[in-house]
Amino acid sequence: MIATAVISIILPLLALVLQCIFAGFSLACVPSIAAAVFAVLAFWRKGPVLAVVTVILSFLQVCMLNIQLTAILGLLSSAASVFLMISVEKYREAHPELEDPKAATKQMIIGFILPCAITLLVMYAYPVIRTFLMSFFDMPNITAPVSEWTFAGLGKYAKIFSSQSFIRSLQNMLMIWFAGGIITLALALLFAIILTSGIRFKKFFRAAIYMPNVISAVALATMWIQYIFNQQYGMLNSIIRFFNGTPINWLATDMKFWAMLGSFIFGAVGYYMLIFISGIEKIPADLYEAATIDGASKAQQAFKITFPLLKGVTKTNLTFWTINTATFYLWSKMFSPVDTEASVIVPVMYLYDTAFPSKGNMRADAGAAAAVGIVLAVIILAVYLVMNKLIKDDDIEL
């Protein structure tokens, strides 16, 4: 037990020292430090959960250490920590007096919450802060360390707002948000009202309308582009030919945006419909019964009962729609797969092209890309706050 503990404490530290000597101190060193600390804790408290965390951390250091020698050390330390885990378990079985219920609970809490907390820090807190900082700096490339950054003030924001393609992308986004939003939410509400009016095969219809949300959007977009909008054999032009009209090139520059929006709406309606349905189904049925007795028509019931009581879910839907349009990317990419076209450009696409330029003559500007991200986050936040102010939640919990 002592031997395995010593080895699983020394090995990550050794890897850490070598890493610092040959590659300098960086974020890659963090798992090694943590693995050593947890090996100490696991030995000291004889905690099985702590030992499990040690194992996870020492596997993580293998991924992050970037010199072959240290990576081999990391592998050895992973093996040692597995042995440590086994020996701690054996030690506890041999010493049942160690079972202290309180301490075991504490250890469990730490062990259970730690991986989740690490995820939050590594995947969310640190990147969000770094993106925010990046938007005020000029840097040679995305991977450049902080020491190579030069302060640019609001220069990156000035740069993106003076870029024609960014302004165009914002206009497109606004158009998707406004026109697409009205059509999508109107259709979703219409379907929701029809499906909750006592129609037959409700479950089948509901499932069929929601279906596009489940399948790969890339496959769905390919179906639309390669079949429905195809000029030669496409569905829309076949219908036009059937009525002796002139076929339209749906994917021409001036039609492309609307073609994209139409196909996107087709896929999106189902989701918002489900949320409207769940809102409608929570409205007490006796309200409608009373209204029917008083002689109110279906249309009157919709305007006087359903709509006012759907404020809460409408707010939810609007918030989701805003996030959905601000992060809109896939459909634009599918409709201009090789070179970004102005007709369908959206902010995320502009961000991608700025951060990872595909053409050789363009320089990657990570600061400007980060600024785009910040602008989008601010837009989402602003819309969310305005919505919360404008649409107050009802007294009835929906």
Place this chain on the structure above:
Amino acid sequence: MAKKEKLPTVRQHINWKKEATMLPGYIIILVWIVFTAAFLLWILAASFSTTPEIMQGNVFKFESGVHFENYAVAWSQQNVARYFGNSLLYSITGCIFTILISAPASYVLSRYKFICNKIIKNSLIIAMSVPAVMIVLPIYAITASWRNAPDRLIFTVLMIFFRVPYTTVFLLNFFQTLSKSYEEAAAIDGCSPAGTFWRIMFPLVQPALVTVTIFNFLGIWNEFFMALIFASSQEIAPVGVGLLQIVNSMKYTGQYGALFAAVIIVFLPTFLLYIFLSEKIIAGVTGGGVKG
């Protein structure tokens, strides 16, 4: 799906008058669904046809027979097999590890009081709505330094981390509803707290685990933006990015039959999942999504 709609053995009398008032509703819904079905069937038929047949627009006649070889071409020549395998690997390992991280965290967050409880819960809810564009640039910088890690591992880890906030928040409500007496009984019988979780509480929330795993599977299978940045090379691309590459190379290969076969292959797994589990998925959307 339609099976469940069968009327009970005592046939209800159809009230034609009532049905007639709903006729406009039926028509609107049917137009939408017929459109969906028509184009899905066309794509399916096209995937069994030759390129000239597709170009002439008569895919339903199968004049030259049914061309299963389109699937073989898509599967092996156009690399769909590899994309498919990659996606399966990402989705399955992603789902398992997401649950292993999220379920214990969700359990202690919902049933124990400790210092950071509130902070972590709120951070998880905020993290759920942080758009991917806010985090990809720094993560790209971090992963660029993981030179020893295979690329597939990096993308898998990212997918796991990406699903953790949603999964943890989704499970909170379910752990909350469990009775305290399970833990008390287990403690009396001498079971450790961690053992109580894995042996008793974890199996008890199994239905919720299944629902959230379906969503994680769909989410990872359909992931596109992150995949384009972190897994875009032919070797490690998942189906979404792979399909985009096939579409882009269509200009040179011109095999439309194989393209539609590839579309069907990508479309099928989640579609089949949906046919069997649509009720559960729909219940999960409205149950988990709104409360958020």
